[in-house]
Amino acid sequence: MVQAWDPVAAAELAREYLEAGFDGVAIGGLVPRLSQVDLVESVVAAVRTAAGPLPLHAFGIGHPDQVARMLRLGVDSVDSSSYVKYAASGQLYSAPHIRHADLTPHERVHLALCNLAAATGKTLPLPTARFSTLSVRTLTESRL
Known part of the structure; x- marks a missing residue:
């Protein structure tokens, strides 16, 4: 799971998952930063680009507006309670x-x-x- 505070670190971690042969990449730690729209979008975009064809999951996202935003950014799945x-x-x-x-x-x-x-x-x-x-x-x- 990618837990990064900036897009550069997030992309680096996602590339490591890709190189390690994982079936997908998950991003955690987004929920506490959802009010920082630009940061969240840049982290997700960086991971989506670095992960290439791997499925991308965003942990903790569940409100309809947030789900729609994540899907537009290239996230394949989300979860939330x-x-x-x-x-x-x-x-x-x-x-x-x-x-x-x-x-x-x-x-x-x-x-x-x-x-x-x-x-x-x-x-x-x-x-x-x-x-x-x-x-x-x-x-x-x-x-x-």
Whole structure:
């Protein structure tokens, strides 16, 4: 895993992974620096260039906006627990200002799956008999 504080060191580490015969490269340590957009983008770009054809993974990235940014920069995969953390606190990515306090465990799982779908930009193959999309109206009811 590449843990570098600047693009030069990140590229050097990625080249070492490439030369060592690894199947892919992962970048860690990005989350604490996400507010430093230029730095994060330059580190990711440097690793993407140095890693060549190897798959590139970014640890800890999960919010839909961040995932989209990483994919635009050439990252192949991301991971995060943020979609579960949002759901555990009763929040959807699409409406984080609304907090649902009294959700059942099943409703929290459903929220987590909705958040995961939002982060990946994909729909999830869920049986319609068991799951339905929570509407904003449902979330704004007096269950807060």
